[in-house]
Amino acid sequence: MRRVLARGRVCCGHGTDPRRWGPRGRTTIGVGRDGDTLVVELTGKSGVDHVIEIDDALVLAAIDVLRRRRSRSDAALLAYREGRRWRRPEPAMVNEYVRQVTGLEVSAKDFRTWHATVLAAVALADADEAGDTAASRKGAVATAMSEVAA
Structure with a gap:
């Protein structure tokens, strides 16, 4: 779970029932393979589609x-067994697991935030701008943020 969150830069949504959660917080995730690459397709905030390759x-x-555990009637990727039934984990359960294994007061979203921070630092380090002036630094930051947000 930790590797999926860290490598995939995803956080937990609030389920898929629009009657319960409304249009915000819903994430539909499609998972497939392209050779030795996992391809994750999801719709994020504001309806923005994302493709993540791991x-x-x-x-x-x-x-x-x-994926082998899934059945035609329940295509949920993440699930745990309770007795004879498979159950979908709630976001709060995943976040509690993350807190337990790290010993920190963090959530799954922190993996995504940390990953974006690292990507921004790398983009700034690789920037063509020399950073000698305020305008140059501002341009480098804008370029880095655009790269990370893409």
């Missing part, structure tokens, strides 16, 4: 196991 062998192996 080429981590351990994540691929875990997702393969999760």
Whole structure:
């Protein structure tokens, strides 16, 4: 779970029932493979579509196991067994797990935030702008933020 959150830069939504949650907080995730790459397709905030590619062998192996568990009547990727039934984890459960295993007061969203921070730092370090002037620094930051947001 930690690797999927960290490598995939996703956070937990609030379910898929629009009657319960409305249009915000809903995320529909499609997961497929392209050779040795996991392809995750999802619709995020404001209806923006995202495609995330993950080429981590351990994540691929875990997702393969999760996909084998699915049935035609329940295509949920993440699930846990309770007795004889499979149940979908609630976002609060995932976030509690993240807090337990890290010993920190964090949530799944913090993985995504941290990853974006690292990407921004790399983009700034690789910037063509010299950063000698305020305008140059502002341009470098704008370019970095555009790259991270893409």
